[in-house]
Amino acid sequence: MSKEIEKTASGHQSPFERIKRINDAGMEYWSSRDFAEVLGYDNYRNFDGVIEKAKLSCFNSGNRIENHFVDVDEMVIIGSGAERPIKTTLMSRYACYLAIQNADPKKEIVAHGQTYFAIQTRRQELTDGRIEEERRLLLREEMRQHNVQLMSAAKLAGVIEPKDYAIFQNHGYMGLYGGLKRDDIHQRKGLKKSQKILDHMGSTELAANLFRATQAEEKLRRDDVKGRDAANLTHHQVGAKVRKTIQELGGTMPEDLPTVESIKKIETKKRKQIGTNSIPEKVEAKK
Incomplete structure (x- = not known):
């Protein structure tokens, strides 16, 4: 040997x-x-x-x-x-x-x-870490875009005021997180008041929330849901369906997934890398 x-x-x-x-x-x-x-x-x-x-x-x-x-x-x-x-x-x-x-x-x-x-x-x-960072960046950007679309669909259903939209969002979280509201999740994850929940989610948790947001938006539009109460119920039902799917697949419940470093740090690191990689091109252009 x-x-x-x-x-x-x-x-x-x-x-x-x-x-x-x-x-x-x-x-x-x-x-x-x-x-x-x-x-x-x-x-x-x-x-x-x-x-x-x-x-x-x-x-x-x-x-x-x-x-x-x-x-x-x-x-x-x-x-x-x-x-x-x-x-x-x-x-x-x-x-x-x-x-x-x-x-x-x-x-x-x-x-x-x-x-x-x-x-x-x-x-x-290290390889897995880089892949996870890329997934988080992609999914977080998707969440930003689809939250805008979800807000638009909720508005058409009658969720107009900011306080009403906050309640609407909480219903989606409660369905997905087994009854936990946004503040409950915030506390469970050990986040500060200034920190956003979505910024500290790993790719698995982000993917679950993205599925919740996209499916809730589609259902609100497809079923032509009208009224704040009906919209809240719809969002809760969609979140609960996503949770049930995770359970059936033997996955970890979203509230039990680990809190990760802020995606802002990854975005900053990414911008620095892009800036570093672009320097040789600028030097070459001067020549």
Whole structure:
């Protein structure tokens, strides 16, 4: 096994990269059987304890175990040529990182694996972070536009005064957030009075609210809803429908999703990047 480590150090592919698998959706994963073999566990039962500790670490870190560890039965060929099922756990890159942290530290390959998965997991986190930022920017802008359209539809229904529109908005929030009004959500998320709820939502929560806003607007117009009470009821019903869909899909309720940094910071960072990237073009133009 030390030879494999030497090869990796000299630029060859890591043994952990060689056992990586890709599913039909293009997602990477590792088999616990392959993983145990690379780590030098001759008896797979000894590696079962490592997997269980890794699952506990996953849970304690606030992540869903089923998102990173999937227990399956794999068919293998035995000496007679027949097949029999064996217990296997399919693991994400993060799951591998947790497993390697709980493996036998006396094994030389474990130290190599800890370094490999720490680096790769951090790279993935950075990539995922950039994708999440782009999603938030897109969805937040969509929310701005559709809130204007929702306000227009509500106005046609008879929601005219600003205080009435605030009540109308609260009905949508109450439907989606299980009875919580805007101020309740604000308090639950730990936000200051000057901070806007939508600016501190992750992409999942923004998407749920965007669906609420677009569907409420369409229903108000399609059903030609008239009257403030009818508009409020419509908005509440739409929000409740979106909430029920999230429940049926096994998703996290919006009020339980984490509060994230203000999107204003991401917008500022984006503007700076655009400004930095445009400098060479201005210099070139002067030439």
